Amino acid sequence: MNKIKITAVTVYVTEIPVRLMRRHGSGDVAGTVKNAILRLDTDAGVTGWGDAAPWAVFTGTIEANAAALDVYLRPLLIGADPHRIEALMAAADHAVVGHPEAKAAMEMALFDIVGQACGLPVAELLGGRCRDDIPLSFSVADPDVDRDMDMVQRLYGEGLRLFKMKTGFAGHAADLKRMERFRKELPADAELRIDYNQGMDTHEAIRQLRDVEAFRPTFIEQPVPGHHRAALAEITRTLDTPVLADESVFTTSDALLVAASRMADLVSIKIMKHGGMMAGRKVAAICEAAGIACYGGDMFETGIAHLAGTHMIAATPNISLGCEFYQAKYFLERDLLAEAFPIANGRVVVPRTPGLGVRVDEDRVRHYAIATRT
Numbered sequence: 001m002n003k004i005k006i007t008a009v010t011v012y013v014t015e016i017p018v019r020l021m022r023r024h025g026s027g028d029v030a031g032t033v034k035n036a037i038l039r040l041d042t043d044a045g046v047t048g049w050g051d052a053a054p055w056a057v058f059t060g061t062i063e064a065n066a067a068a069l070d071v072y073l074r075p076l077l078i079g080a081d082p083h084r085i086e087a088l089m090a091a092a093d094h095a096v097v098g099h100p101e102a103k104a105a106m107e108m109a110l111f112d113i114v115g116q117a118c119g120l121p122v123a124e125l126l127g128g129r130c131r132d133d134i135p136l137s138f139s140v141a142d143p144d145v146d147r148d149m150d151m152v153q154r155l156y157g158e159g160l161r162l163f164k165m166k167t168g169f170a171g172h173a174a175d176l177k178r179m180e181r182f183r184k185e186l187p188a189d190a191e192l193r194i195d196y197n198q199g200m201d202t203h204e205a206i207r208q209l210r211d212v213e214a215f216r217p218t219f220i221e222q223p224v225p226g227h228h229r230a231a232l233a234e235i236t237r238t239l240d241t242p243v244l245a246d247e248s249v250f251t252t253s254d255a256l257l258v259a260a261s262r263m264a265d266l267v268s269i270k271i272m273k274h275g276g277m278m279a280g281r282k283v284a285a286i287c288e289a290a291g292i293a294c295y296g297g298d299m300f301e302t303g304i305a306h307l308a309g310t311h312m313i314a315a316t317p318n319i320s321l322g323c324e325f326y327q328a329k330y331f332l333e334r335d336l337l338a339e340a341f342p343i344a345n346g347r348v349v350v351p352r353t354p355g356l357g358v359r360v361d362e363d364r365v366r367h368y369a370i371a372t373r374t
């Protein structure tokens, strides 16, 4: 193993226009998304890239994450050996509390460097792939229902079979109408999943979710606020449909609580919630011990973070419910990868090239950058 040193840290704050409107139980995303893109240069001539994709109503803010990378994590990285990923991530947790998105960006850039330096894809560094591709889920989240259904039909034609309808923002009757329309207009092999993003009134949840079960959803995600844990447990016990916890599970301690009390049947793993691939795998391992299968969730990421998520899922058997890495191809005006994020026949294809596996288009990063910190 050759010694390598990190010689420069650059943080770009990018603002990329989006092509679709997304509405969720927790808020809208429209117009543009802002990400903190991390570039790490080394004395070996290898460059690693990371992406922090915060969402202010869910994980954190772009301002705080750009500052976490620039002010608090930069001193740990300059001069460091990128091979020492566990030690550097422990130092990151010691240097600044929270900011899981900034830590995810740091970790993926380190893995990107090490993978390129030793000629292995990140999935192989994590223990080796147990799957070569991952079924892709699209989020049915456009308030314009006609436009949404056109998109769903188009994606079904491209081979997608997983569709996650965002609910809990327009009232129960409107939600049921959209579900009815989906079931009427899509063939039977189109899987319907439901995500409330905490949007239900907790006291109404069980009665309303009994109506939802008639549309045979694969699972119902986070119906009530993340901290309403006793209510989530009761919903899980009462419904026949599996319940998936997302906003309720950020840390390994959260996962332990969910697993020990069987608060949910399933859990969403997101590198932006947990603070990286290794942290995500710890959450998935705790879930595995309780027979809780996991799903590959994401935030409003560029292809850079999608790639990290893809390698994590490829190397983690218990993240078995597919992934929702559709933003790079279908949501952003343009992605930051030089080649298209790899999707074929409705599945994400796990790269076989070293590091994260797809080159970043640096000109495009600079084009979308509204601030650069070196």
Ligand SMILES: [Mg+2]
Binding pocket: 195, 197, 221, 222, 246, 247, 268, 297
């Ligand atoms: Mg969710």
